[in-house]
Amino acid sequence: MPPETRERILETAARLFHEQGYAATGIATILREAGVNAGSLYHFFPNKEALLAAVLKRYEALLQPVVLTPQETAHSDPVERVFGLLAWYRAGLEATGCRLGCPIGNLALELSDTHPEVRPLIDVNFRNWASGIERWLDDAAERLPRDCDRARLSRFILTVMEGGIMQARTSNSLEPFDDSVAVLRDHFDRLLREKRRN
Numbered sequence: 001m002p003p004e005t006r007e008r009i010l011e012t013a014a015r016l017f018h019e020q021g022y023a024a025t026g027i028a029t030i031l032r033e034a035g036v037n038a039g040s041l042y043h044f045f046p047n048k049e050a051l052l053a054a055v056l057k058r059y060e061a062l063l064q065p066v067v068l069t070p071q072e073t074a075h076s077d078p079v080e081r082v083f084g085l086l087a088w089y090r091a092g093l094e095a096t097g098c099r100l101g102c103p104i105g106n107l108a109l110e111l112s113d114t115h116p117e118v119r120p121l122i123d124v125n126f127r128n129w130a131s132g133i134e135r136w137l138d139d140a141a142e143r144l145p146r147d148c149d150r151a152r153l154s155r156f157i158l159t160v161m162e163g164g165i166m167q168a169r170t171s172n173s174l175e176p177f178d179d180s181v182a183v184l185r186d187h188f189d190r191l192l193r194e195k196r197r198n
Helices: 005-022 025-032 038-044 047-075 078-095 103-111 116-139 149-173 175-197
Strands: none
Touching: 005 025, 005 038, 005 047, 005 103, 025 038, 038 103, 038 149, 047 078, 047 103, 047 116, 078 116, 078 149, 078 175, 103 149, 116 149
16 A cells, blocks of 8 residues: 555544544545555554544644744744744634634643543643743853743643634634734733843
8 A cells, every 4th residue: 555545544644633623524525535445444443543643643743844844944033933833823813803812722622531642642742842842942041131931831722722723713803813922022022121131
């Protein structure tokens, strides 16, 4: 079975889980959208849960090249990478009319209670995202106060992003996301000013 078939199945399942949710997406829909037969899917994935796990591992693998590296390329200032990344998520919200949100966040909300076996895979995606942000904050360490806990700040940035997306989807407005990012920007400005004063 050619490896591109597996990738096509994963791409299709990830898109459908994002658009429709995991529970609402049937295997038959994935087969039709991917243009493969059941034998091809079950050759790679024994069941839908295994396919979900593979989708989450795929997101983990794509984090650096798809999410983080473009910001590292676009912004030499590590603090601006943070806000460039948030602007990228905002653009996704705007393009979809505040409809789809973050694929990992969506799956976390839908599956954490009903499918506890995938919690670790969702958690590692969140942890890796925050670790990437923490690495940027480490690059900016000389501009931040000495007592700034960069690990906690990186998790707070994740909370701003996910919480802002969730509220934007609920209200069908970018305003909650923009308000959250504006408060985060103010917090960074205060941290940078504090360091300059000291």
